[in-house]
Amino acid sequence: MIDIDASAGEGGGQVLRSSLSLSLLTGTPITLTGIRGRRPKPGLMRQHLTCVQAAQAIAPGATVQGAELGSQQLRFVPAPVQPGAYRFEIATAGSCLLVLQTVWLPLALAGGASELELSGGTHNPMAPPFPFIEQAFAPLLARLGAPAELELQRAGFYPAGGGRLKVRIAPAAALQPFDLLEPGALKARRAQAMAPGLPRSIAERELQTLAGQLDWPGDALEVLPCRQNEGPGNALWARLEHEVLTELFCAFGEKGRTAEDVAREVARAVQRHQQTGAALGPQLADQWLLPLALAVAQSGRGATFSASEWTEHARTNAGLVERFLPVVMHVTKAQGNAVRVELLPRPLGQNSRPDPPGTRPRGSWFGNS
Structure with a gap:
């Protein structure tokens, strides 16, 4: 326990x-x-x-x-x-992507294929939105050995929700950790916006402002069609496609906030990240910790990544992961706010983060015992 x-x-x-x-x-x-x-x-x-x-x-x-x-x-x-077919529904605009992340790896390692239907919020300001999971996180997980297919059927924004997506999780191979120290050369950049239930001009203003802030050409901008959800919504994201990985930075419109403010938020996030030269942005680094630690524990091989920022979210997640898995993490400062994070198998007999007094010994780290 x-x-x-x-x-x-x-x-x-x-x-x-x-x-x-x-x-x-x-x-x-x-x-x-x-x-x-x-x-x-x-x-x-x-x-x-x-x-x-x-x-x-x-x-x-x-x-x-x-x-x-x-x-x-x-x-x-x-x-x-x-493994099997499951359906999970949030009766509010709460993020169904967070529900997905709770069960994704356990199902991937369960020995068979699974298919999920999830409904609720898909584009949430306080959670990783669908484009981020599909374009940035899922490809890394597939490279690790746990592929999945994601299909957005309907977008769901706060406060109405009503989004829907399907996910097909393939049985994972033996997870193999790998280093992510540099993003590689920038191959493409793209800004996309959607504004279901709102004037198209809002999305167009966001894209034009973002292009001006980042000096991106007009052919890198796109207003996405969106199947109408149960209420209006607005999201803008910038995608950086590198040789090694894809990063994505997103912001959301809300009542009383201008399209230009939304665009400037995304532009600042892109600029802060690019200035460091790190592989992962702050959100992707946070999401990457648990699956990479699992691969390190399973394979017995270490891995290292760089991140443009080490957030309190990531620090909390790292401490939690170390309590369950036989890994230890070393975080060192790099350029600006960037960090280098090294994950190593924990030597036998070493407990880097002891359980509090009174807790019983934990179970085996792998398998559903």
Whole structure:
């Protein structure tokens, strides 16, 4: 059993999601207290509760205590994960991509193919949006040995939600870690915007402003058609396609915010990242930690990546990963805010991040025991 203070560090919903994934992957029971303790409305909200329910659904026999709206405590005892067809629905605009990330790796390593249908928010300001997952994160996961196909059927924006997507998760091969120290040469750059239920001119102004800020040509700009969701929405993102990977930076329109402000936010994010020469942006680095650590633990080989920023989100996630998996991370400063992150297999007998007093020994790190 691992006892987790979910209010520590970043103190948001990621602690819950990563803990559930790691519990399923390692067969380790967990107890969480102070769930989302650093948020204005602490405890499980609809999307977080759906993550818990999804983790329980893919592992028939798992037991859960505290799975109710507003709960700040949760006990989860995993069971073997079963591949198959699943449908998860968030009745709000909560991010269904975060639900996907909770179950993605456990299903990939379950020994068979799975197909998921998810509904809720697909383009959320406080979560990785669909384009980021499809174009930046999923290709890296496929290269690691865990391919998946993602299909956006309908976009869902806050506050109405109503988005829908399908995901086909192939059985993972043995995960093989690899280094990501430089992005490689820039092959293409593209800015895309969508504004369902709103005047097209909003998306056009965003693209023109972004092009002016970054000195991008007109043929790199595109207003995307979008199947109407249950309410209006607006998103703008810039995609950098490098030889080694693709990065994507996104911002969202909201009431009272100008199209030009949205564009300037994306442009600043692109510029900050490019100035460092690092491979991964801050969000992709955060997302990459858990799957890479799993590959390092499974293969017994280390890997290193560079990131343009090491956020509190990433620090919290790194500490959590080290409690479940036999890996140790070394983070060193690089140019500006950039960092170099090295993940190494933990030597036998070494516990780099001890469990708090009173916890029982953890289960095996791999397999659904």
